[in-house]
Amino acid sequence: MRENLHPASTKASVVRRLLALVRPYRGIVWLTAVLAVVLAVLAIARPKLLQVMVDDYIIVGDIAGMSRVALYIAALLLLEVVLRYIFLYYTDWVGQMIVRDLRHRVFSHVLRLNLAYFDRTPVGQSTTRTISDVEAINTVFAEGSITILADLLALAAVIGVMFYTSWKLSLVVLLVFPLLLWGSYRFKESVRKSYEKVRTHIAAMNSFLQERISGMRTIQIFNAEEQEAQKFRKINRAYTEANLRSILAYAIFFPVVDIISALSLGLMVWYGARGVLSEEVTIGTLVAFPLFISMLYRPIRMLADKFNTLQMGLIAAERIFHLLENKSVAANPGTLRPERLRGEVEFDNVWFSYTGSLEDAVLKGVSFRIEPGETLAIVGSTGSGKTTIINLLTRFYEIHSGNIRIDGQELYEYDLYALRRRMAVVLQDPFLFSGTVLENITLRDANICERRVIEAAKTIGAHDFILRLPGGYHYAVRERGQALSMGQRQLIAFVRALVFDPDILILDEATSSIDPETESVIQYAIERLIARRTSIVIAHRLSTIRHARHILVLERGEVREFGSPDELLALEGGRYRELYEKQFLPNGILEAR
Numbered sequence: 001m002r003e004n005l006h007p008a009s010t011k012a013s014v015v016r017r018l019l020a021l022v023r024p025y026r027g028i029v030w031l032t033a034v035l036a037v038v039l040a041v042l043a044i045a046r047p048k049l050l051q052v053m054v055d056d057y058i059i060v061g062d063i064a065g066m067s068r069v070a071l072y073i074a075a076l077l078l079l080e081v082v083l084r085y086i087f088l089y090y091t092d093w094v095g096q097m098i099v100r101d102l103r104h105r106v107f108s109h110v111l112r113l114n115l116a117y118f119d120r121t122p123v124g125q126s127t128t129r130t131i132s133d134v135e136a137i138n139t140v141f142a143e144g145s146i147t148i149l150a151d152l153l154a155l156a157a158v159i160g161v162m163f164y165t166s167w168k169l170s171l172v173v174l175l176v177f178p179l180l181l182w183g184s185y186r187f188k189e190s191v192r193k194s195y196e197k198v199r200t201h202i203a204a205m206n207s208f209l210q211e212r213i214s215g216m217r218t219i220q221i222f223n224a225e226e227q228e229a230q231k232f233r234k235i236n237r238a239y240t241e242a243n244l245r246s247i248l249a250y251a252i253f254f255p256v257v258d259i260i261s262a263l264s265l266g267l268m269v270w271y272g273a274r275g276v277l278s279e280e281v282t283i284g285t286l287v288a289f290p291l292f293i294s295m296l297y298r299p300i301r302m303l304a305d306k307f308n309t310l311q312m313g314l315i316a317a318e319r320i321f322h323l324l325e326n327k328s329v330a331a332n333p334g335t336l337r338p339e340r341l342r343g344e345v346e347f348d349n350v351w352f353s354y355t356g357s358l359e360d361a362v363l364k365g366v367s368f369r370i371e372p373g374e375t376l377a378i379v380g381s382t383g384s385g386k387t388t389i390i391n392l393l394t395r396f397y398e399i400h401s402g403n404i405r406i407d408g409q410e411l412y413e414y415d416l417y418a419l420r421r422r423m424a425v426v427l428q429d430p431f432l433f434s435g436t437v438l439e440n441i442t443l444r445d446a447n448i449c450e451r452r453v454i455e456a457a458k459t460i461g462a463h464d465f466i467l468r469l470p471g472g473y474h475y476a477v478r479e480r481g482q483a484l485s486m487g488q489r490q491l492i493a494f495v496r497a498l499v500f501d502p503d504i505l506i507l508d509e510a511t512s513s514i515d516p517e518t519e520s521v522i523q524y525a526i527e528r529l530i531a532r533r534t535s536i537v538i539a540h541r542l543s544t545i546r547h548a549r550h551i552l553v554l555e556r557g558e559v560r561e562f563g564s565p566d567e568l569l570a571l572e573g574g575r576y577r578e579l580y581e582k583q584f585l586p587n588g589i590l591e592a593r
């Protein structure tokens, strides 16, 4: 789960980039910083006033003066409450705003990453980046930075006033401080370690669950529930243990701080009482000091924790910036933005491998050429590289060597988005999103009106089936369209492709067989889809293949045969002919047409 992170030397740059995120809200941040200072002063003013009240008024019996000071204290308290409310609200507010901006940026970036990135990155990682890691950054702002600053300021102020009031008593109180610092450090380290473990286990749990839930059918059909539950139990136990370890750290640390603070109080009372007797310490001081002590230890208890949060936030930030810096965005140096393409497609000695090494090349010197408006059928056994060819034409991946040309221009001379606008792809396993059928067809493109969708659906022959769905075009497609049949999903994908009226249509026919009735509907749809435009069809149906102008037989990444259906059929001992005879003749599909 944890990828290589930059060395610590880049911490400064992480902080710099975090600060850049704050820039739009710097007014509010300044406000909170000022409030932090004011609150620190207000907090120490109260015990100080208490001391004054005791020494200057109560002891001398000045009731009126005492009431006046009590009134000041009450007013200060009120002011503090109001200011603290503003302070708390706005430190969190800044955190939320930054998280909102950042989350948007991360997702926009993820949207533009090329497919090779998704091949090597688990889905869970991308979702963790956009959700929980960004959330962790929130704590940097909400619980980290400014609040830590506020706590430190308050600490400094308390210590300052304590020394000002009575430096001897202060020294006695601070006698146990080194012990406290050492304890805090041990605690911080222990919590950090267990927190890292917790995060690793959470990530493991997330990706485990995600995968099992997506693959639930496979689990249930093979009765693998027990094994999976067993595996989950193990992951769950490790997660709980990691959590318990951090709880243990808290359980030890908080009482220890309490003991140290009690020790400090005890020392103070012992020494202070002696001081009062020898008239070195005033009674007011003796009243004020316990308040000082509680103001000293409370923030210290929180500080160690907050430093951890800050550190975790920084690690999360580092991961996010790492993702934002990821250069796996499809390079787009091309400038050609034609309104329409004629649709001439040429592959010229194209080599490609998914891994980048030609040792496992998937396409090995593939060449072919089709003219505008022609249909090319690609056939070949599974894994021969058919889908890969369309992955390259749509620039999902970049070729290793050779050339791909459209209308005589190299693929990379085109602006990626302009190019894709003129192409449509229907994938082997059409993907539907949650939303209405209409939204799935237009992909929320506001330029496509419902009338055009209906027209396209009628052309394809999908209109009737869509109307039969409850709600028709507004039928709510649930999670990935699981409630629709494969054939239905395909028809919707066809309408989607037609509505975009592409100049080059790419169709990866589903391998799964469907019932004869749907088959004929889909056949009709395909014929309408590929009419009058350049089409590349990875074909499994003989009817599609026979209607094609050219057939390309692919074998282990190489073009074995290329020609018209009749030419290839006439080839004595040809691969297509063999395929034709073996695959299509015996089961009588040919006769059926």
Ligand SMILES: Nc1ncnc2c1ncn2[C@@H]1O[C@H](COP(=O)(O)OP(=O)(O)OP(=O)(O)O)[C@@H](O)[C@H]1O
Binding pocket: 119, 354, 355, 362, 380, 381, 382, 383, 384, 385, 386, 387, 388, 389, 428
């Ligand atoms: N994203 C990927 N990363 C790495 N290797 C891949 C990837 N996609 C496909 N391959 C490999 O490339 C080869 C060709 O795959 P491709 O999907 O092009 O086959 P295909 O001809 O479309 O097969 P099918 O008829 O089963 O759809 C296979 O050996 C496959 O393992």
Ligand SMILES: [Mg+2]
Binding pocket: 386, 387, 388, 428, 508
């Ligand atoms: Mg395929």
